[in-house]
Every structure is written in structure tokens, then in C-alpha cells.
Amino acid sequence: FQMLPFQFSVHRLSQDGQLTSGGFLDLSGDDPSCAFAQALIEACHEPLPVFVYNAGFEGGRLDELAQRFVHLRGSLLDIRRRMVDLFPIARQHYYHPACEGSWSIKKLLPTIAPHLDHAALSGVQDGGLAMQAYLEATDPSATSERKEEIRQQLVAYCALDTQAMVEI
Numbered sequence: 001f002q003m004l005p006f007q008f009s010v011h012r013l014s015q016d017g018q019l020t021s022g023g024f025l026d027l028s029g030d031d032p033s034c035a036f037a038q039a040l041i042e043a044c045h046e047p048l049p050v051f052v053y054n055a056g057f058e059g060g061r062l063d064e065l066a067q068r069f070v071h072l073r074g075s076l077l078d079i080r081r082r083m084v085d086l087f088p089i090a091r092q093h094y095y096h097p098a099c100e101g102s103w104s105i106k107k108l109l110p111t112i113a114p115h116l117d118h119a120a121l122s123g124v125q126d127g128g129l130a131m132q133a134y135l136e137a138t139d140p141s142a143t144s145e146r147k148e149e150i151r152q153q154l155v156a157y158c159a160l161d162t163q164a165m166v167e168i
Contacts, residue, residue: 009158055085123153
């Protein structure tokens with residue numbers, strides 16, 4: 001079983017403190033995997049750390065893409081090697097009673113950055129809802145208005161996840 005990667009978000013913090021963001025989202029209904037991999041390689045081409053929350057999941061997707069697209073394997077595995085997982089760092093060095101014993105990003109983020117809360121998002125608030133929204137948006141019967149609404153929700157959700165990496 002392989003997951004279909006259709007979206008990512010990237011936040012970059014420059015040496016002078018400037019924060020920029022970008023990403024990829026394909027709601028065409030076609031297999032977005034190769035375009036996703038190419039866009040990710042371009043977004044992460046600098047030989048710098050790539051901060052993630054749950055490297056097991058993220059690394060697994062990179063491994064799957066590297067198996068499917070041999071011509072991109074080296075670049076994808078290079079990104080994987082540069083991953084820095086913030087999950088074990090948070091688990092070992094942070095505790096807040098509001099997390100209720102969980103170190104999920106959804107529980108942790110509001111305790112570190114209260115202005116960033118997945119529950120405040122409209123529509124898509126977690127990965128399960130993101131997958132459902134993707135299926136709805138790529139359904140041929142989806143109206144252009146609904147597809148755009150879903151696009152905005154997915155972009156906001158994914159950008160909040162990577163903004164969380166900056167805050168953590």
C-alpha cells in the first residue's frame with residue numbers, strides 16, 4: 001500500500017530572519033506523484049536541514065517516491081538524509097498539561113503558539129480530512145467553486161503544519 005502524495009508546504013527561514021513559504025498542490029485528478037517529487041526536490045535543493053514532525057511518515061513517502069521514480073532517487077534520498085525530526089525533540093524536552101500526554105502536532109502547537117491552532121481552520125483540520133477533501137476536489141462532479149474552496153482549505157491546513165515547524 002502506497003499513499004498518493006498530492007501536497008506539501010515549505011517554510012524557509014533565512015539567515016536574516018525573513019520567513020517565506022511555498023508549496024505544491026495538485027487537484028487535477030491525475031497522478032500527481034512525479035510532479036510532487038520534482039517540486040519537492042526543487043523546493044529542498046539547498047543542502048540544508050529539512051525539519052519535519054514524524055520523520056518515519058515523511059521518510060516513508062520519500063522512500064516510496066524514490067522506488068517509483070528511479071531518475072529522482074538520489075535527490076529524494078538526499079532530502080531524506082537531511083531530515084531533522086522535531087517529534088523526538090519535543091517529546092524529550094517539552095511538556096504542557098494541555099497536551100494531555102500527547103505530543104501530536106495538533107495538541108502541541110496550541111501550547112507553543114496559541115495563535116496557530118488547527119481547530120480554528122475552516123474545513124480541513126487534520127490529515128484524514130485532507131484526504132477526504134482531496135477525493136472530493138478530484139471527483140469530476142466537483143464544481144469549480146467547491147474545488148477552489150477545498151484548495152484554499154488544503155493550502156491553509158498544510159501551511160499551518162509547516163508554520164508549526166518554524167514555531168517549534
